[in-house]
Amino acid sequence: MVKKIxxxxxxxxxxxxxxxxxxxxxENIIVSISGGKDSTVxxxxxLMEAKKRNRKIGIFFLDEEVVxxxxxxxxxxxxxxxxxxxxxxxxxxxxxxxxxxSYKDSQLKCWEQKQKKKWMRKRDSKNxxxxxxxxxxxxxxxxxxxGFYDVFKNFEMSFDNTAFLVGLRSDESLNRYRTVIKxxxxxxxLWSTKRGQNNHSFYPLYDWSFSDIWKYISENKLKYHKxxxxxxxxxxxxxxxxxxxxxHEKAFQSIQELPEFEFDTYQKLLNRIEGISFAQETxxxxxxxxxxxxxxxxxxxxxxxxxxxxxxxxxxxxxxxxKRFKNHFNNNYVARLQCKQLVLNDxxxxxxxxxxxxxxxxxVKYWSKIL
Amino acid sequence: MSANRGFVYxxxxxxxxxxxxxxxxxxxEKCYVFGDHLKLQCEQYKFSDTDMYKxxxxxxxxIDGASLIIINELMRTQNRYDLKxxxxxxxxLNTKHVLVxxxxxxxxxxxxxxxxxxFIQDNPFHKEAYSDAVFNNFVxxxxxxxxxxxxxxxxxxxxxxxxxxxxxxxxxxxKKPDIIxxxxxxxxxxxxxxxxxxxxxxxxMNIMVSNLKVDQYYYxxxxxxxxxxxxxxxxxxxxxxx
Numbered sequence: 144m145v146k147k148i149x150x151x152x153x154x155x156x157x158x159x160x161x162x163x164x165x166x167x168x169x170e171n172i173i174v175s176i177s178g179g180k181d182s183t184v185x186x187x188x189x190l191m192e193a194k195k196r197n198r199k200i201g202i203f204f205l206d207e208e209v210v211x212x213x214x215x216x217x218x219x220x221x222x223x224x225x226x227x228x229x230x231x232x233x234x235x236x237x238x239x240x241x242x243x244x245s246y247k248d249s250q251l252k253c254w255e256q257k258q259k260k261k262w263m264r265k266r267d268s269k270n271x272x273x274x275x276x277x278x279x280x281x282x283x284x285x286x287x288x289x290g291f292y293d294v295f296k297n298f299e300m301s302f303d304n305t306a307f308l309v310g311l312r313s314d315e316s317l318n319r320y321r322t323v324i325k326x327x328x329x330x331x332x333l334w335s336t337k338r339g340q341n342n343h344s345f346y347p348l349y350d351w352s353f354s355d356i357w358k359y360i361s362e363n364k365l366k367y368h369k370x371x372x373x374x375x376x377x378x379x380x381x382x383x384x385x386x387x388x389x390x391h392e393k394a395f396q397s398i399q400e401l402p403e404f405e406f407d408t409y410q411k412l413l414n415r416i417e418g419i420s421f422a423q424e425t426x427x428x429x430x431x432x433x434x435x436x437x438x439x440x441x442x443x444x445x446x447x448x449x450x451x452x453x454x455x456x457x458x459x460x461x462x463x464x465x466k467r468f469k470n471h472f473n474n475n476y477v478a479r480l481q482c483k484q485l486v487l488n489d490x491x492x493x494x495x496x497x498x499x500x501x502x503x504x505x506x507v508k509y510w511s512k513i514l
Numbered sequence: 515m516s517a518n519r520g521f522v523y524x525x526x527x528x529x530x531x532x533x534x535x536x537x538x539x540x541x542x543e544k545c546y547v548f549g550d551h552l553k554l555q556c557e558q559y560k561f562s563d564t565d566m567y568k569x570x571x572x573x574x575x576x577i578d579g580a581s582l583i584i585i586n587e588l589m590r591t592q593n594r595y596d597l598k599x600x601x602x603x604x605x606x607l608n609t610k611h612v613l614v615x616x617x618x619x620x621x622x623x624x625x626x627x628x629x630x631x632x633f634i635q636d637n638p639f640h641k642e643a644y645s646d647a648v649f650n651n652f653v654x655x656x657x658x659x660x661x662x663x664x665x666x667x668x669x670x671x672x673x674x675x676x677x678x679x680x681x682x683x684x685x686x687x688x689k690k691p692d693i694i695x696x697x698x699x700x701x702x703x704x705x706x707x708x709x710x711x712x713x714x715x716x717x718x719m720n721i722m723v724s725n726l727k728v729d730q731y732y733y734x735x736x737x738x739x740x741x742x743x744x745x746x747x748x749x750x751x752x753x754x755x756x
Contacts, residue, residue, distance in 0.1 A: 354574075354604075374567060375567055375568065375571075378566055378567060378568040379567050380565055380566065380567060380597075381565060381567055381570065381597070381601075382597065384567065503687065503689065503690075503691050506691035506692070507684055507687055507691045507694070509691075510684075510691060510692075510694040510695060511680070511684060511694075513727065513731060514680060514694065514695060514698055514727045514728050514731060
């Protein structure tokens, strides 16, 4: 079992040392931010170090267009904190984003010129409005088009010998913990991963806890996203406090409470893409987007899956699902997960299906034998 | 080994007397109870509320060195890494005064006691192994589980009905297959009433075990629990001395 080892040093002191190390070893440094609490702290610490050394660093934000107004305000706050040492990489370029709320508009094409009148807000001439790379644009999957991760990939490829700072913390999830400790990326540094062209990602806040982040924000009187205050007022649990995207399959539930939190954003979103009103009403419905309860017209998840597959309205996406499901077990457990993918239009397989024998039936067999 | 910050009381104790004495002897200014309700004039939080955001920061701000935290019968899962336990553990770190009460120190296995053990340790992240634990601050009271078993035998008509009930229970499974033994136990209890009224689960149990498989299953579970309980108590005694 992996053990945590505690040292006589607090996480802030350690983080500052990590920043010093990165600044000593890299000429180019780019900090990725999202508008959330972690990346606000990540950027603030980097900017302090940059100011101390009178060096410029890049602050990178990929603008998905359909985001909270508060996210934009928070990003603007971070970008304007120390403009003298900030290279502004606020990208407002067209790319595709999954829209789980509608089959018709299954992809939102952010900042698409054709839809200019419907944009959530105007683009800002201070920001980057065209691709930053000169190489031929790389696209991982032509069928899906130029997507969210492709922008990151191509943006990264336009740099070399660069440190990309990411606000990943290992106490958020085991996956994140594994990402951090798996292999050293740069020299013997475990809190880093190797990227192409001698670029490296660094996670200087990897050992910070939830409370460490808030303590830093409070002590340095930093502004933070108002969504956290909203969560506080709603009495939400600690693990539910996340500032996320509004439409992709893992985060579209944010739409459910959007009218309450930012009514203006909700109104604009209604005009911008299909399916928002329906998602707002049913995002937390156990029979609809949650796919937890079987609709009463069906007596098994297998039958529900067959129905969804048969009536799936987008042929090219339907083909992806048929191909994927072909080698799966045919039981209720797997079929429910397949239904979830179909309902959420998860052709990208972001909710992977655990292809196993139905655990419920396995347990029934066990009880049947011993009782 | 981490340092201790309070006491864990296992078994039967006069909780209110212990608490009041502790308050007087340690200049306690405020008390907080987590878990089952106690007849005390102080803030009390149910197990389900312990990780709520609206309480979490409030409690972290309020609880200080002059506060007493009382954790009352909070053994709800076997998961030592449960978020709710970690939140309570975090509250405990704000004071050196923690009293933990739990009649049984286990839920199923003797290692479960480490959940109680963690509450009085200084390091919020380090989870010591059961084999390394030193139970010096544990106070063992009466914690017995006497089982008075009475064997009863059902005739072939009941056994036949049992089979039918089993098939019905299997058919009725939707998401939770564990309803099968529970439903069959209910069936068994219904028929055992003809022999003698049953006593509910409590430290001194009078139980009837029939020739139905479900009874045998639950009886073996009960024996396992008793065995684990005895082993756990023995380990606590042993580790106290060393």
